[in-house]
Amino acid sequence: MKRHAGLVIAALRKAQMQVHVEPERGVQELASLLLKISDRCAEGRFGALLDDAQLVGLDPVRDYEPLRMAAVAVLTTSGVATAKLFGVPDALMVYAAGLSAILSLLLVYGRNARRGLDILDSLRGIQRP
Known part of the structure; x- marks a missing residue:
């Protein structure tokens, strides 16, 4: 669960950085991620906030x-x-x-x-x- 949370944070940070590179597409991507996360939270699916395909190639963020x-x-x-x-x-x-x-x-x-x-x-x- 902690690993998944770290990967979700990494995906959100990546999308946030995209906002600075390509604002229009970046905002759409970030909004899409946030909408999916909020839907899954409402469903109680905290261990699957994002699909595995959206987390490929990301390193989990460490919690200090x-x-x-x-x-x-x-x-x-x-x-x-x-x-x-x-x-x-x-x-x-x-x-x-x-x-x-x-x-x-x-x-x-x-x-x-x-x-x-x-x-x-x-x-x-x-x-x-």
Whole structure:
């Protein structure tokens, strides 16, 4: 299932690049792919969002999100340990942990730090608009 998802992403990226090369045909191809994917999602066919013929010759896109989240966890823990090592009072450790988490997200995600916060919120069950 993950491999198929990576191949679908690769097909969408290829179609998106085609929009820049041949705009009229590229938009039609991208719209066709998106329509087929939405139809198959509505049918519950998540393992077959696109036909195999549309995925031939594509390499699946790798998902680096678990590695990013692990890096955020390690950096946050390191920040809290460093704060404790420098003698930050226990009453301020909550703030040190929050600051460490935010800085870790900024370091790992850069300008896309909001996406990292959204992922963490979804793990905690919080929904943002």
